[in-house]
Amino acid sequence: MxxxxxxxxxxxxxxxxxxxxxxxxxxxxxxxxxxxxxxxxxxxxxxxxxxxxxxxxxxxxxxxxxxxxxxxxxxxxxxxxxxxxxxxxxxxxxxxxxxxxxxSDHPQNVFVVRKDFYAANPDFVNDFSALNIAATQYINTHPQETAAIDAEWLAGGQNFTYGNVSVSSGTVVNNSLPTIEFSNNPSDSWKASTSDFVQALINLGTVKGFVANSTSQDAVLYNFQPYTSATAILASKNVPTPATIQSTVGIGYLNAVDHSALFVAVKNWQYFNDTYGIALKPEDLTKAKPDVADFIVNGQKVATVNLVPANAGPNLMQLAATNSIQLSYVGVPPAISAIDQGTPITIAYPIDNLGSxxxxxxxxxxxxxxxxxxxxxxxxxxxxxxxxxxxxxxxxxxxxxxxxxxxxxxxxxxxxx
Known part of the structure; x- marks a missing residue:
């Protein structure tokens, strides 16, 4: 409509x-x-x-x-x-x-982690990564359910309205999902395509620090251990219960279909809790767009999580630089630029490709x-x-x-x- x-x-x-x-x-x-x-x-x-x-x-x-x-x-x-x-x-x-x-198959968004947070809380990050991977699998096998969840999160199930422009959120999301490739695999081809972004940023003069001058971009950009650990957790069906984190954990995201893994994990928390023993349960179940959730593993709450939206990737990376968020779904170039400028984050794995x-x-x-x-x-x-x-x-x-x-x-x- x-x-x-x-x-x-x-x-x-x-x-x-x-x-x-x-x-x-x-x-x-x-x-x-x-x-x-x-x-x-x-x-x-x-x-x-x-x-x-x-x-x-x-x-x-x-x-x-x-x-x-x-x-x-x-x-x-x-x-x-x-x-x-x-x-x-x-x-x-x-x-x-x-x-x-x-x-032709460019990376779009990645999951980034502050290095100090991962060093202090590896089990939390690994379990959360297992939830991300499980949510990605859900997106790929349940596109209609995902579209409904996205429309609810992004527009409260109502129309998308941009000033004087108003359109059906359900129709728009249904049309959007097929243009995105949801995958968490940091394959060699994915890394090669990410390198194209690095070179483009260097050519544009945006990247000229740590990343540009590094002899090993892989060492500067990536730590795939959360992905490796998460896939092993899902394969073994043996989820370690992390130590309780006393401080609130901040997770950044954009109001974009690309970040459906987060929306699906939160809105369908009961499914992931029952199926995998990992859940991101909103504290207020009535909110279309929750902002606070409990991270639950094996029936035990291990952290309170603030879900922090931003207008664009560079804004998310500013929040990461000030330790206002510790984890984030974010576009590849903002992540690369932040690392280049010294923000202590690492790219843990892809979230999706294409979609622009x-x-x-x-x-x-x-x-x-x-x-x-x-x-x-x-x-x-x-x-x-x-x-x-x-x-x-x-x-x-x-x-x-x-x-x-x-x-x-x-x-x-x-x-x-």
Missing amino acids: KIMRITAGAFVALALVLIVITAGCTQSAGTSTSGTAAVPSTSAPNGTVGILETAGVGPMPSLLATGQIDGYIAWQPVVEAGVESNIGQIAVYSKDLPPAGEW GLVVANGAPAEDWRSFAAWAKARSDAGKPLVIAAPGKGSIQDVMIRSALQSSGITVTEVKV
Whole structure:
């Protein structure tokens, strides 16, 4: 079901957002006549595209619906929300972005752990990792149930509403799940693809510290022991009961379908408790989006867990740096950048692959990357460069769109807010 509505409150909120954005954009060349913010033209042979970094993905559908941007690159469910609402069309899914073949099975999110927390609480982390792996198996075997859980968590079972854009959460999540590959296996091919992100970040000048200068990126980035221990726990069906943790444990996540493993584990806690002897039971069972849960192993509560949402991956890594969270589901590039900057975390295993996409306005002459690049050049030549929103500098989507534009000879400028 596709619905477009504007409530009084949403209209005021949207108007304020648009005033801030349009007033705050820095422009050194003329004003766009297409309704989008103008960016400077350059002599780049293949044109110029302006990147507008937003606070997460929430504003994107509204910005596209009101002509403030020409497109956006986002994670699910915001990609499919743009299509379901009839405000946008898919130009290209992330797997088909250039350079050719580089992102065909790209990592999306990983599970990261503060090193000091793992050293002090290995059994807790290993058991929690076993729960993650079991939840991933559940997602892959119960897609309809997962979609219902996601819709409940992300929208309380109601419509997704982005300013004046409102669409069925159930339909959007159902359309989103098949675009994501849920897997926890840190295979050699997965590591090779993660290395592509490292190189892209180095090329963009974002990574230039520990990771960039390391002679062994594997040693700097990874500790797969939680994954190895968790798979052994599930195989043996012998779950060790960790020592009780007196302090509250913080776990970070995004309101994204990519992080379904967390949502499934919490909302279906009784199933995992009965099947595996591990559960993340919400303290308030009536909440659509719980924020506090008990981690229970073999019937014993071992920790109180705060579930901490954020707007984008870099925000989660700031929380990890200050020890506000000890575990996190997060995008690969923010994790790499945080490690590069000295945040004492390690990547324990993957959460999912793929699941991002570039959405452009309905009717735009962009049905794949080649036609998008041609459109970008034509608009740039006409003095009206495209403006594409990305969810925060250093996010997965930001890195991929910048890398794709760079590989196509398109100059990137930044639209400031």
